[in-house]
Amino acid sequence: MKTINNGITRISLLPNAYLATAATTFTLAIIFASTATPLSASTTGNSTTTTITTSALELSAQPVWEEIATNTSVTPINQTHSIATFIGNGTLTVPDTGETIPMTNNGTAIISPLTQSGETVSAYGKENVFSADGDTSAITFYEIVRYNPITFEGKGLTIAVFDANATGSLAPFNGMMIAGTHEEDPTARAATFRLWEWQGGIPLQTTTTTPTEKPPLT
Secondary structure, three states, X not given: OXXXXXXXXXXXXXXXXXXXXXXOEEOOOOOOOOOOOOEEEEEEOOEEEEEEOOOOOXXXXXXXXXXXXXXXXXXXXXXXXXXXXXXXXXXXXXOOOOOEEEEEEEEEXXXXXXXXXXXXXXXXXXXXXXXXXXXXXXXXXXXXXXXXXXXOOEEXXXXXXXXXXXXXXXXXHOXXXXXXXXXXXXXXXXXXXEEEEEOOOOOOOOOOOOOOOOOOOO
């Protein structure tokens, strides 16, 4: 995750100055995507009634990811996009055991506006994760953040997924999908991220299957 306004220069990526501040924050943030909505229909006479069943968004009881992040650089790519690098630190919490793992982070994100006025921006990127005991992992994240054009306060949603090749203390997070919030404080020039495990998704398959071999042609 990251921050775009470094307090020294404002980046004129958009007509509005506050988009530069929008670029100030990048780290995990969420898009709380969609919930499943199966449909069923019943017909009576000439009329049809459709019933929509909506499932709740199932998240872990406590956040698995808590981080404070700040940007280290922001470089314009063109008139509407910029690339940001950032660093962060925080904790990971294993959902099943409650074990807390201190972590540090760094990463890169691409930022672009979603509205003509520029107060709403999107960001996506990759963030490297390092535990205190030397284990490593990474997440791919997507987020949408909206900024107050007067105060530059930012609030947004983030979704992310962990890589699936970590070992040691970070192995419990392999392939985990997480979702949460992005809150940016313009006075602190930092962003806070809190993400929960999405428990209603399809579990990552940890075993591989070998396709049945066809018999040789004779």
